[in-house]
Every structure is written in C-alpha cells, then in structure tokens.
Amino acid sequence: MRILAVDTSTNVASAAILEDEVIIGEYNCNRGKTHSQRLMPMVQHLMETAGLTVSDIDAFSASIGPGSFTGLRIGVTTIKAMAFAAEKPVISVHTLDALAYNIPxxxxxxxxxxxxxxxQVFTAIYRFIGGKLERLTEYLGIPVTELADTLRVMDGKITFLGDACSMxxxxxxxxxxxxxRIASANTALAKASSVAILAGKAYREGKLESYYDMVxxxxRKSQAERERENRKVKDD
Structure with missing residues (x-):
C-alpha cells in the first residue's frame, strides 16, 4: 500500500508518501502561501526521490480543512487531478485530526x-484513549475567549499546537x-505525514472515496462571502 498525501491548509506546504506503515519521504516548506507554485514541484521531486511514478500510488489523500480557503482548494484540486489521471481512489482527512495526530x-x-x-480559531479538542485518537468536541470556528471557556471546565493539562499558538x-x-503546554517546533505545524498515516488507517478499513466526492x-463561509451577505442585508 502506497499513499501520497498533501497538506496545504495553512502556510505550510507539505507532501509525504506512506508505504505500508512507513513514511518513506516527506517535504515541508513554511514560507508563506505560495502553494500554487510550490506544491506540484514538491510532489514531483518527492516521487522522483522515492523512485516512484503516479501509477505506483494506491490512493491519494489531502487535508481537506478547515484552514486557508485558497490553500485547501489547491491541495484538494491537485490530489483529485492526480487520482483522476491514475484512476485511483482518494481519502479525505480533516486538518484538525491530522494536526492532533502530530503528537500521538x-x-x-x-x-x-x-x-x-x-x-478566532478553527479548533477541536482531542484525547488519546486506549491509544486511539478521540475527538471530544465538534469541529469549531470560535473566538479564543470561547475556546478558553470550553477548556476551563475540562480536566487536565492541555497541549496546544497549530499556527495560531504563537498568536x-x-x-x-x-x-x-x-x-x-505548547507543542515543540517539530510537531507544532501541519505535516502531510500525519495526513498520510490517518489515510493509511482509513485505507485498511476500506474507507475510500471517488475523486469526484472529495471537497x-x-x-464557515469565507470573509468575502460574509461581507457580501452583510452588504446585501444592508441594501435590503
């Protein structure tokens, strides 16, 4: 089983290949949202370095969000195009699940x-129970004040990670x-290897999708969409 995974949900562009249960290669670049320029060369170089072609990949996976609207579209569109060309399935992985899995x-x-x-932040709260990652809340888009209130009534220490930590x-x-607790730099940001590992679990469970179904x-709606709706309400 080989899975090619990408994550473009934040400023980090990341691509990784999982072979059975081993990450055989991963590239990460945290230099701004130039994913449209960086992602395909990154994927191509990764494949060449691993000595693989698209036909050697059994499934393709992307971090589907939440996150940067533009970044998500780039990652999802890239994976769908590769899966379509290779006639292979895709596997959707939620960004927050993959981030949490950085610290298994x-x-x-x-x-x-x-x-x-x-x-405001996109967030969810997790705990590893019996070695398995369990999500304790819905996926949320909330003010940091509301997140603090939610965590205040939950027991235990809390490890934060993600690009909003520094803010x-x-x-x-x-x-x-x-x-x-704040995650260390090597685990704090989005990584395609975590996407690939979760996709590998889904693959073994038969949870595969058609490229057509990945979205x-x-x-929540983009800021531009919210502003348009607000203007429409005012005009009405």
Whole structure:
C-alpha cells in the first residue's frame, strides 16, 4: 500500500508518501502561501526521490480543512487531478485530526488551533484513549475567549499546537495557567505525514472515496462571502 498525501491548509506546504506503515519521504516548506507554485514541484521531486511514478500510488489523500480557503482548494484540486489521471481512489482527512495526530499518545488534552483571523480559531479538542485518537468536541470556528471557556471546565493539562499558538500563547497561559503546554517546533505545524498515516488507517478499513466526492471542508463561509451577505442585508 502506497499513499501520497498533501497538506496545504495553512502556510505550510507539505507532501509525504506512506508505504505500508512507513513514511518513506516527506517535504515541508513554511514560507508563506505560495502553494500554487510550490506544491506540484514538491510532489514531483518527492516521487522522483522515492523512485516512484503516479501509477505506483494506491490512493491519494489531502487535508481537506478547515484552514486557508485558497490553500485547501489547491491541495484538494491537485490530489483529485492526480487520482483522476491514475484512476485511483482518494481519502479525505480533516486538518484538525491530522494536526492532533502530530503528537500521538499524548497524555494531555490535545488542542490544535488554526488561525481564523479576528482573534478566532478553527479548533477541536482531542484525547488519546486506549491509544486511539478521540475527538471530544465538534469541529469549531470560535473566538479564543470561547475556546478558553470550553477548556476551563475540562480536566487536565492541555497541549496546544497549530499556527495560531504563537498568536494566542500568552492569552491561554493567562487564562488557564500552568495547565498550558505548547507543542515543540517539530510537531507544532501541519505535516502531510500525519495526513498520510490517518489515510493509511482509513485505507485498511476500506474507507475510500471517488475523486469526484472529495471537497474542501471550510467549516464557515469565507470573509468575502460574509461581507457580501452583510452588504446585501444592508441594501435590503
């Protein structure tokens, strides 16, 4: 079993190949949202380095969101095109699930956060129970104040990770005190290897999709869409 996975949900562009249960290659670049320029050369170089062609891949996977609207479209469209050309299935992986899986078997609560602007984050709260990642909340797009209120009534220390950590670290330390832990730099940001591992689990369980069915999971409307709706309400 070989799975090619990408993650373009945040500033990080990432691609990885899973062979059976081993990550045989991964490229990550955290230099801004130039995914339209970086992703395909990154994938091509990864495939060449691994000595593989598209026909050697059994399934294709993408992190489908939530996250950057443009980034998600680039990653999902790329994977769908490759799967269509190779006549292979795809596997959708939620971005927050993959982020949480960056720190498998953590004893703390795990709280990935993706910047959603205006002091809001895309988030969910997880715990590893019996070695299995369990999501304790819905996928959320909420103000950081609401996330702090949610965590305040839950027991245990909390490990935060994701691109919003650096923005809101001091706030959560002030609100939640010594319960707060921040993931180390090598696990804090989105990685296609985590997408690939979760996709591998889905593959073994037979949870495959047609390329036609893979769509981004935006969680909420874009800022441009919200502004258009607000203008329409005012005009009415």
């Amino acid at each position: 078997f953590a004893e703390n609560l795990v709280c990935p956060m993706i910047d959603a602007r205006n002091n 809101h670290k001091e706030y959560f330390e002030h609100e939640l005190g010594d319960r707060v 981004p999971f935006y969680l």
